[in-house]
Amino acid sequence: MNPAIDQLKDLIDKLEAEHVLSGQEFVSLIDGRTSELSECLFEKARRIRQEHYGNDVYLRGLIEFTNYCKNDCYYCGIRKSNGRASRYRLTKDQILSCCEQGYRLGFRTFVLQGGEDGFYRDDVLVEIIRTIKAHFPDCALTLSIGERSYESYRSFYEAGADRYLLRHETADPAHYGKLHPPVLTFEARKKCLMDLKEIGFEVGCGFMVGSPGQTSEHLAKDLIFLHELQPQMVGIGPFIAHHDTPFAAEESGTAELTLFLLGLIRLMLPAVLLPATTALGTIDPLGREKGILAGANVVMPNLSPVEVRDKYMLYDNKICTGDEAAECRGCIDRRISGIGYQIVVDRGDSKQVGGDSRKFDSDSKQADDAAIRNFNR
Numbered sequence: 001m002n003p004a005i006d007q008l009k010d011l012i013d014k015l016e017a018e019h020v021l022s023g024q025e026f027v028s029l030i031d032g033r034t035s036e037l038s039e040c041l042f043e044k045a046r047r048i049r050q051e052h053y054g055n056d057v058y059l060r061g062l063i064e065f066t067n068y069c070k071n072d073c074y075y076c077g078i079r080k081s082n083g084r085a086s087r088y089r090l091t092k093d094q095i096l097s098c099c100e101q102g103y104r105l106g107f108r109t110f111v112l113q114g115g116e117d118g119f120y121r122d123d124v125l126v127e128i129i130r131t132i133k134a135h136f137p138d139c140a141l142t143l144s145i146g147e148r149s150y151e152s153y154r155s156f157y158e159a160g161a162d163r164y165l166l167r168h169e170t171a172d173p174a175h176y177g178k179l180h181p182p183v184l185t186f187e188a189r190k191k192c193l194m195d196l197k198e199i200g201f202e203v204g205c206g207f208m209v210g211s212p213g214q215t216s217e218h219l220a221k222d223l224i225f226l227h228e229l230q231p232q233m234v235g236i237g238p239f240i241a242h243h244d245t246p247f248a249a250e251e252s253g254t255a256e257l258t259l260f261l262l263g264l265i266r267l268m269l270p271a272v273l274l275p276a277t278t279a280l281g282t283i284d285p286l287g288r289e290k291g292i293l294a295g296a297n298v299v300m301p302n303l304s305p306v307e308v309r310d311k312y313m314l315y316d317n318k319i320c321t322g323d324e325a326a327e328c329r330g331c332i333d334r335r336i337s338g339i340g341y342q343i344v345v346d347r348g349d350s351k352q353v354g355g356d357s358r359k360f361d362s363d364s365k366q367a368d369d370a371a372i373r374n375f376n377r
């Protein structure tokens with residue numbers, strides 16, 4: 001037996017018991033990982049996920065409602081300086097039709113995702129949120145629309161939004177500066193995440209794996225940041241270059257390291273909602289299945305209208321851009337049942353202690369049913 005592997009397995013046991021390691025211990029695990037160590041980690045991750053969520057895999061219906069963005073993140077295909085991006089915005093009615101179709105297909109969480117687009121002022125978004133929640137009271141609504149003020153976030157929460165995804169991208173301020181123009185800072189990103197938590201959202205953060213300049217030390221900081229923030233969701237995926245960005249020539253991250261990190265995150269945050277992301281499925285044709293087997297428990301098929309899908313191109317070769325929502329749903333069902341898990345029709349709330357208190361219940365459903373009856377679009 002390789003003694004170094006034994007020491008690393010001890011670190012994995014320690015992570016399972018204590019839910020955090022020192023920065024140096026995380027670096028040792030990341031740098032010393034082998035396929036044998038990964039298998040040991042994934043086995044534990046599957047068991048822990050099983051204890052909290054059984055064989056259930058939750059669906060999130062992703063609605064990419066605008067690809068306009070005022071920001072210029074160096075890695076992003078829809079950054080404002082990309083003059084070759086063909087821009088679009090969805091109307092409230094178009095967004096609602098995506099939800100309607102998604103609801104028929106068994107989705108009970110909708111994720112409104114977009115660039116930081118000033119067209120959607122707070123009042124416009126509040127109206128969209130209220131309308132979706134009135135139409136689909138048994139569904140959770142997640143927003144993923146970047147940095148806004150505390151007051152904006154609070155108005156979205158009061159309008160009924162349940163969850164908010166805001167990737168932190170990297171918890172190292174200097175590395176953050178390598179991925180973003182100076183106007184964007186890790187401090188500001190962190191403040192937004194803290195604000196969202198304080199307001200009461202179920203919060204998701206996350207990062208790219210293998211982004212330009214990233215080291216194992218950076219990843220260790222990301223993991224320690226997750227421990228500090230205690231988010232209900234964590235979205236990670238491999239960095240994949242987009243040909244019209246300053247990072248066009250940069251190498252992609254790997255599925256292998258992304259999977260290893262998914263396993264570590266499951267041990268750190270046992271009840272976390274952890275997507276097997278589209279980027280993982282893009283870099284490896286079986287990436288999403290492997291993600292579930294490494295401890296993930298969420299998949300996020302696309303509900304955006306097919307005619308705009310290839311315009312929301314954050315990175316090259318993104319999968320599923322030509323498929324109808326129903327095709328995606330059928331495909332993901334087959335993939336997940338093929339590895340012994342099951343997609344469930346469920347909001348898929350966090351089972352984390354101290355998670356969101358604003359869960360759906362039958363009393364509120366009756367009130368909401370009345371609201372729907374009175375509701376005229």
Ligand code: SF4
Nearest residue numbers: 069071073076079115
């Ligand atoms: S990563 Fe987000 S904020 Fe940055 S340019 Fe892309 S859409 Fe805009």
